[in-house]
Amino acid sequence: MVVDDKVKEAVAEEVAQHPLDPLSVEEIDRAVGIAKTDTHLGETPLFETIVMREPDKEQVLNYQTGNHVPREAFLVALNPKNGEVYELLVSLDTDELLESKHITGVQPAFIFGDQETNFLEFESKIKHDTRFVAALNRRGITNPDLVMIDPWPISNFGNKSEEGKRLAVGRCWVRRERTDNGYARPIEGLSVIIDLNKSEIFEIQDFGVVPIPPEDGNYAARYQESFRTDLKPIEITQPEGPSFTVTGNEVKWQKWQLRVGYTPREGLVIHNVTYEDQGKARPILYRGALSEMVVPYGDPTNDHYKKQVFDSGEVGIGKCANSLELGCDCLGEIYYFDVSLYDITGKAGIQKNVICMHEEDFGVLWKHTDNRIGETEVRRSRRLVVSFFTTVGNYEYGFFWYFYQDGSIDYQVKLTGVVNSSAVPPNVKPKNGTLVAPQVVAHNHQHYFNVRLDMMVDGQQNSVYEVDTVRDPISADNQHGNAFSVKKTVLSEENDFPRKVDPFAARYWTVANHSSHNYMGEPVSYKIAPGENVLPFHHDDAVIMKRAAFMTGHMWATEYDRDEMFAAGNYPNQHAGGDGLPKWMSGNRNLEDKDVVIWYTFGHNHIPRLEDWPVMPVAYTGFSIRPSGFFDRNPALDVPPSSAHCNCQGECKC
Ligand code: NI
Secondary structure (H helix, E strand, O other): OOOOHHHHHHHHHHHOOOOOOHHHHHHHHHHHHHOOOOOOHHOOOOOEEEEEOOOOOOHOOOOOOOOOOEEEEEEEEEOOOEEEEEEEEEEEEOOOEEEEEEEEOOOOOOOOOOOOOOOHHHHHHHHOOHHHHHHHHOOOOOHHHHHHEEEEEEEOOOOOOHHOOOOOEEEEEEOOOOOOOOOHHHEEEEEEEEEEOOOOOEEEOOOOOOOOOOOOOOOOOOOOOOOOOOOOOOOOOOOOOOOOOEEEEEEEEEOOEEEEEEEEOOOOEEEEEEEEEOOOHHHEEEEEEEEEEEEOOOOOOOHHOEEEEHHHHHHHOOOOOOOOOOOOOEEEOOOEEHHHHHHHHOOOEEEEEEEEEEEEEEEEEEEEOOOOOOEEEEEEEEEEEEEEEEOOOOOEEEEEEEEEOOOOEEEEEEEEEEOOOOOOOOHHHHHHHHEEEOOEEEEEEEEEEEEEEEEEEOEEEEEEEEEEEEEEOOOOOOOOOOOOOOEEEEEOOOHHOEOOHHHOOOOEEEEEEEEEEEOOOOEEEEEEOOOOOOOOOOOOHHHHHHHHHHHHHEEEEEEEEOOOOOOOOOOOOOOOOOOOOOHHOOOOOOOOOEEEEEEEEEEEEEEOOHHHHOOOOEEEEEEEEEEEOOOOOOOOOOOOOOOOHEEEEOOOOO
16 A cells, blocks of 8 residues: 555644654754754754654653643754854744753764765765875776765774864775776775865875776676576555554554654654553553664774774664665555655755555464364464665665564564675785675674663563573482573662673563563563674774673663663764763662663674675564563464464364
């Protein structure tokens, strides 16, 4: 179902604004207009952040249609003339500037130049700089127009000359022709340090000439000589439409109810998740979103050691979102949400089809055959998928929330795109990467994601347990040594975190509510179940370990504070480290029967393969949020058989 724009507008008019609705285009324009009255921002302020300031939780939870909840916009703006950064709070009810705070010692995320609204213009200027052209000529590159310069965050290695400046590293590749895959030909040894406030070259770094790799690495259809011919069409049809309903940003799907939100930094945000049980909507999650991510690389040569990108906090995965195409990105009966975004000058617009929502068949939900009476019961599983895709330079990430009929939630990241490529001289075999084509190396790296889960398991007062499975000692009660049991430990204060995964203890964590009990008299809980995970291979004193401390453990928890949103702090760009989780946890707040926020980190270790070249088949990573004594029994018994054959008796063949 592709919703007609006119229909969508008509629906939007009828739906009252909810306090959690993201800012509309009109609200962004208005907020920017009000912010610009602050003369500190100068003549040409640049806007890093323009988001709805989420109201107090109590106001949201007690909200009923018609109630007034103050509507506020939060902005981060930069005065590019003097580099000053301001946080502003604007009332959208009274059109007043409520607060303007000068924030010192930070750099906002990537926003480029004070003249150029588009990095491509800036890139073109750099490419034709005479010093840069001279460096290209030393490498036999005569046409600067074929060069690509990707801006990368510069990290923070304590270089005095970089202090107080807003800088980025431009990394360079060259295309053979205008539209081929430029990443096949890295210009090794050449980097441009860019002063983002002045829109000019700060320094050209030439670490020495390495030959440009000789081969193409094309994946586009026009370069493919032939296609396999044995594929028959697959069509997903739902003749009666999907089983969900959408009202504004509220989604109802079977027993699930949730709200869809979006920010330029986090991308998709899921709010107010409940599951209906015995006629009552039971809360599970107040807010869930990616809080931060980082991709640290493992090569020490030239300036590759500086590669450690916080794609969320330094770039903004929500700003880099794709508009999705029916039949390509999404198959079947799709509902798309558009989002309101803005350019660096604060000019707002709608980006179409950013969030994709649909249902998927997911194999068998549950099954049993009772052989004695010849009876089989089987139910098919179906899941609700809410997702978006983003392009950050060479890489693509898809962020997927899956909701299942048995009360489970999966969070999954899909990694694809082109691996970051560098070049080595002929016959050199790199130690810290894989040769994916002659003279082309993809360095070893990792992708870490931290998801902030403001849990609300049957209410706001929750406690966290670590659950290990342990071998029981040999004793009179365990003479045969076969006994194993569960060891459950309450993690009662912030200093008990971070915790690490332990697959050999089958470790998971539960978020429990001591004032709500299940049928067996135990506190109800949801568990955080790890998937693939890893720890950094960086030394403890490596710069990134401080800047991205959230990757040094997997399970973190804090007591709720509305201003603690991002695992590496509010301003990770060029930050030396120590902000975010380690700072907030230093107060060692008690976490028993408190409003607990979970911060789950998962890492994907990427030792590149030849098969990842020239474009990478999707790699999947994530974790699960599963009911664990939350329901009194399998909550999906009432899922009907999908056809008469599926609850067969006697002669029936399934
Ligand atoms: Ni990777």
